[in-house]
Every structure is written in structure tokens, then in C-alpha cells.
Amino acid sequence: MQRSLLLRCSNSIFLPPPNSHRLRPPSLKRQSAPIAASSGAQLPLTFSQNYRTAPNRLHCSVSESQWKQDREMATADEQQDPRIARISSAIRVIPDFPKPGIMFQDITTLLLDTKAFKDTIDLFVERYRDKNISVVAGVEARGFIFGPPIALAIGAKFVPMRKPNKLPGEVISEEYSLEYGTDKMEMHVGAVEAGEHALVIDDLIATGGTLCAAVKLLGSAS
Numbered sequence: 001m002q003r004s005l006l007l008r009c010s011n012s013i014f015l016p017p018p019n020s021h022r023l024r025p026p027s028l029k030r031q032s033a034p035i036a037a038s039s040g041a042q043l044p045l046t047f048s049q050n051y052r053t054a055p056n057r058l059h060c061s062v063s064e065s066q067w068k069q070d071r072e073m074a075t076a077d078e079q080q081d082p083r084i085a086r087i088s089s090a091i092r093v094i095p096d097f098p099k100p101g102i103m104f105q106d107i108t109t110l111l112l113d114t115k116a117f118k119d120t121i122d123l124f125v126e127r128y129r130d131k132n133i134s135v136v137a138g139v140e141a142r143g144f145i146f147g148p149p150i151a152l153a154i155g156a157k158f159v160p161m162r163k164p165n166k167l168p169g170e171v172i173s174e175e176y177s178l179e180y181g182t183d184k185m186e187m188h189v190g191a192v193e194a195g196e197h198a199l200v201i202d203d204l205i206a207t208g209g210t211l212c213a214a215v216k217l218l219g220s221a222s
């Protein structure tokens, strides 16, 4: 089993002040492992599953020990790869946006830093190439920024997971809770086939609701 890591966790939810937040590199997490929780556990940014062989083993929960293990591995990664600190510092943190108490993780500043942006994509590509991933599922909107270059580089198709009523074809949907509200995610029927390995890409995990919805959607697509 490989690690579950993430690009950025919303510090308003899980962790103390912004400076204690560090960028975590991407990694592969397979269906056999629990991936996420809404009860204080940090979640993976990316997720790969083979939902044909074991669809019922998918859980949006992660144990405390798994969480600690992921943190330790992430810290080790940060110490070993100098790109991670640079990427982390390129993400601007804006307190009280869009409402009091939210520490908004603003990745637009990362996009202005050409090296940090490229390093971000490269980290994911290095981790996920040659892993038999045929689908990169990008979560609207910020997963549309990071997902396509990763998909192209690893030779996978890109599947947009969109806000409701945006996709013109037949869709499957999943409702979920956000840090500040609720939303629904939709995916085109037929975009993903049974047996494919999918990698979910988004910029940030706060409650984990979005990631869980994406994983459920992929699971029900098979």
C-alpha cells in the first residue's frame, strides 16, 4: 500500500496556523486502503482505484494510525525534496476568506510562479507515471488547472468532474458537504469504464467531502 498525501490541507480545519502547513507531495493510494474522513483526518489529494475488482472496499475514512503514518512520510518527503517547500511557500494564505474563520489557501499565487507550478506538476507526474493509470479525474474548478497537464504527461485521459448542470450528456451525480456550504458533482456516463485506474486531482482538502464525492462517483461509474 502506498501513501496518501496531499498538496494542501485547509489549516482552518485540521491544523494550527498557516506556517505549520506544508505542502505534501502526491502519491498513489489504491482502493484497498481507506482514503479519507470527515472527522479530523487529513485526506489524499489524489486517489487511484481499480473499482472493477473490489468496488465495495472503498471507504472515505482513514484511521488515526494511517493519518500519523502519512504525516511522517510527508515530513520525510519534504525534507528530501526541496521543491516541496518552494511550492508550499508559493501558496498564499488569506485569513477570513470567504468568511470569518476560513484560512483560504490561494493557489493563484502558485500559478504565477512558473518554477513552483512546473515543480507541482512534475511531482505528480513522477509519482504517477508508469502506474497503469488511464483516467485523471479533475475536480472543478481547481482540479481543472492541475489535472490536464498531469493527464497529458502520464498518458491518461482527462475526465472533468463538474458542478451541477454543466455537462451536456447523461450524467451521474453525487452530493457532498463543503467547508462552507454544500454542492453536487457530476460526471458524464461512459467517461470511465469498469476496470480503469483513476487518479483524482484537486488543489486542496478541507473536510474531504469533495474528494469522497469524486471517489464515490468513480466507484458508481463502473
Ligand SMILES: O=P(O)(O)OC[C@H]1O[C@H](OP(=O)(O)OP(=O)(O)O)[C@H](O)[C@@H]1O
Pocket: 139, 140, 141, 142, 143, 177, 178, 179, 183, 202, 203, 204, 205, 206, 207, 208, 209, 210, 211
Ligand atoms: O475538502 P472539501 O471540504 O470538500 O473542500 C475542498 C474543495 O473546496 C474547494 O473547491 P470549492 O468547492 O471551493 O470550489 P471552486 O474550486 O469552484 O472554488 C477546493 O478546490 C476543493 O475542491
Ligand SMILES: Nc1ncnc2[nH]cnc12
Pocket: 010, 011, 012, 102, 103, 104, 105, 106, 179, 180, 204, 206
Ligand atoms: N480553506 C480553503 N482554501 C481554499 N479553498 C477552499 N475550499 C474550501 N476550503 C478552502
